[in-house]
Amino acid sequence: MSARYLTLAASLLAATLLGGCVAPKTVDYSAFKESKPRSILVLPPVNESPDVKATYSLLSQVTFPLAEAGYYVLPVALVDETFKQNGLTSANEIQETSPAKLREIFGADAAMYVKVTQYGTSYMVISSQTIVAATAKLVDLRSGTTLWTGTASASSDEGGNNSGGGLVGMLITAAVKQIINSSTDAGHPIAGIASQRLLSAGKPAGLLYGPRSPRYGTD
Amino acid sequence: MQNSTRQFRLIAMAAASLWLAGCAQQLKTLYQWGSYQPEVYEYFKGESKEAQVAKLEEDLQKIRSTNGNPPPGYHAQLGMLYGSLGKDDQMVQEFRTEKGLFPESATYMDFLLRNVKTGVASK
Numbered sequence: 001m002s003a004r005y006l007t008l009a010a011s012l013l014a015a016t017l018l019g020g021c022v023a024p025k026t027v028d029y030s031a032f033k034e035s036k037p038r039s040i041l042v043l044p045p046v047n048e049s050p051d052v053k054a055t056y057s058l059l060s061q062v063t064f065p066l067a068e069a070g071y072y073v074l075p076v077a078l079v080d081e082t083f084k085q086n087g088l089t090s091a092n093e094i095q096e097t098s099p100a101k102l103r104e105i106f107g108a109d110a111a112m113y114v115k116v117t118q119y120g121t122s123y124m125v126i127s128s129q130t131i132v133a134a135t136a137k138l139v140d141l142r143s144g145t146t147l148w149t150g151t152a153s154a155s156s157d158e159g160g161n162n163s164g165g166g167l168v169g170m171l172i173t174a175a176v177k178q179i180i181n182s183s184t185d186a187g188h189p190i191a192g193i194a195s196q197r198l199l200s201a202g203k204p205a206g207l208l209y210g211p212r213s214p215r216y217g218t219d
Numbered sequence: 220m221q222n223s224t225r226q227f228r229l230i231a232m233a234a235a236s237l238w239l240a241g242c243a244q245q246l247k248t249l250y251q252w253g254s255y256q257p258e259v260y261e262y263f264k265g266e267s268k269e270a271q272v273a274k275l276e277e278d279l280q281k282i283r284s285t286n287g288n289p290p291p292g293y294h295a296q297l298g299m300l301y302g303s304l305g306k307d308d309q310m311v312q313e314f315r316t317e318k319g320l321f322p323e324s325a326t327y328m329d330f331l332l333r334n335v336k337t338g339v340a341s342k
Contacts, residue, residue: 105326
């Protein structure tokens with residue numbers, strides 16, 4: 001009688017165990033492993049979205065995932081200030097600085113080049129959605145070699161269920177959400193989620209753990 | 220039927236606890252963050268630096284009282300704020316603390332300390 005339940009339960013158990021924390025790796029990490037970066041300089045992200053807030057919204061939230069992954073992350077605001085003092089005010093200009101020069105001033109082993117491809121709220125009749133998407137590239141500042149690339153996005157609509165109420169209910173939900181999404185910097189918390197997805201270690205095709213993590217060398 | 224439902228529930232609970240156990244390590248962070256990232260965003264938005272210093276110092280007390288570690292950049296951020304408020308002694312002290320906690324920052328902190336007199340860290 002309970003054979004079906006047992007089979008179901010067993011497969012649920014297996015799926016849970018497998019899905020829990022295992023990260024299948026399909027990416028070539030040989031250059032990354034050889035480089036063994038200890039510190040990462042995150043350059044101000046280039047912004048391809050129409051929202052001018054994107055660069056600093058994301059930059060202010062990159063330290064958490066990278067430091068928790070086990071890397072020393074250079075102080076992002078101070079680094080930005082140093083560039084400004086040296087006449088570099090746009091993210092595009094900053095990202096064109098040579099790896100050798102960056103290494104000389106900041107002493108970082110690697111630099112993270114981030115590009116925001118989407119940031120903001122799109123307004124539609126039924127629903128308005130706030131999306132942040134970004135790409136990242138980790139480059140060894142000693143050799144100029146690319147060690148890793150990644151891409152991630154996050155949306156305000158994730159997990160948001162259409163909780164009944166028919167069309168009228170949906171219209172009210174959309175109107176309320178539009179107010180919420182536009183009245184404040186709705187992209188900022190979404191950018192925080194995107195940043196964690198993009199720059200955390202221990203994920204499929206994600207960054208490797210750094211020397212300050214107890215998991216360093218286990219991936 | 221009731222019996223198998225209970226069995227299923229039990230196994231589901233076991234699976235849930237296994238899943239939690241598998242990821243338990245992720246719940247513990249390497250650093251105590253306080254409001255470091257929100258205050259960095261306040262800085263970028265040009266909000267009051269006095270208020271940022273007050274919040275960061277307040278959080279630092281809490282971090283210390285639990286024997287926690289502030290994250291990379293925390294003391295450097297404080298140093299920059301002190302520098303821009305004309306408190307160079309405290310700026311120097313914070314940069315040295317950052318360097319002491321994180322030797323990886325030595326090159327950059329030394330660069331900043333060399334430039335103290337020319338006012339590189341002040342806005």
